[in-house]
Amino acid sequence: MRKQISSTQNKTVKQILQLQEKSRTRRKEGLFLIEGIREIQLAQKANYEFTAVYFCPDLIKEEKLLKFQFTEHLLTEITTEVYKKIAYRSGTEGILAIAKTKSHELSNLQFKTENPLILVAEAPEKPGNIGAILRTADAAKVDAVIIANPKTDLYNPNIIRSSVGCVFTNQITTGTTSEIIEFLQEKKVAIYSAILQDSEIYTKQDFTKASAIVVGTEAVGLSEEWRKNATQNIHIPMQGEIDSMNVSVAAGILIFEAKRQRKFN
Structure with missing residues (x-):
């Protein structure tokens, strides 16, 4: 059964917001947040490693989700309320992902x-x-x-x-x-x-x-x-x-x- 988050008080939601809002957390965890279909596709093309994907079935259709070819263990289904809580832009594409940062030395x-x-x-x-x-x-x-x-x-x-x-x-x-x-x-x-x-x-x-x-x-x-x-x-x-x-x-x-x-x- 696919993982689900329905409460905005969920611990994972708070962790996502920390990644979104604090550069210190991004540096410490070596993780960052990506929102939007095109952005996630470009990150995939650039071989970024994803650790989690959150999607709202009310906003993104299953066939669009399948095009990313994410493995099932990465996927978590979230409610519209949760999506609105963690989304940082006004668009309603309904998908966010967490990926590992890369070295830019x-x-x-x-x-x-x-x-x-x-x-x-x-x-x-x-x-x-x-x-x-x-x-x-x-x-x-x-x-x-x-x-x-x-x-x-x-x-x-x-x-x-x-x-x-x-x-x-x-x-x-x-x-x-x-x-x-x-x-x-x-x-x-x-x-x-x-x-x-x-x-x-x-x-x-x-x-x-x-x-x-x-x-x-x-x-x-x-x-x-x-x-x-x-x-x-x-x-x-x-x-x-x-x-x-x-x-x-x-x-x-x-x-x-x-x-x-x-x-x-």
Whole structure:
């Protein structure tokens, strides 16, 4: 008989909410929550290991559930009331899963080509911005996304939601700014830091060789270390009253210029 949860006071419900709300719990347990059909499918494709799946039969049809091909021991049937308690978004797809986190150590990063295109984001904090950056990276099919000095853990439910599951489709690593600069220099990857000081317009650069495009936050920009160690500092001309734009928009402009130069290969 399939496992069932009908009470919002169930111990498992409280554990799920802890995973949803607390990064400390996610780090300690090495687990995180995924909500939504597409997101779960992308995590499956990326070979994430699932430990539990919760579904509401009033919201998701059995045939859709069967398409995931989950083994029966992973499945737990929950009521609509329980689903509403543990769901963190307004959609009613009726399925959530718990999966094991993966390591995102810089030392694990591998490239399939000799001229990789890498997007580096320093100290992004807002989950919405991180999600948008990951969507841009997925759309451009960059070789890797590196997050320097991360302020938010990758498995924050809002990052998974705002990235539409692209946290699973990108090769993502993290590290300190110093570690990343050293890594890129060892790999002979040109560093293009998006910073106003000592910079040239981005369209004058050659992004066809191994390149890392580095962006900072709108509030503080990039640290001085990136300016000093850049192959070239670059900027996007601003013609309005303000001197900065959303980091995900800036990343999109720069990354797709690189893709254009590479004839979208």
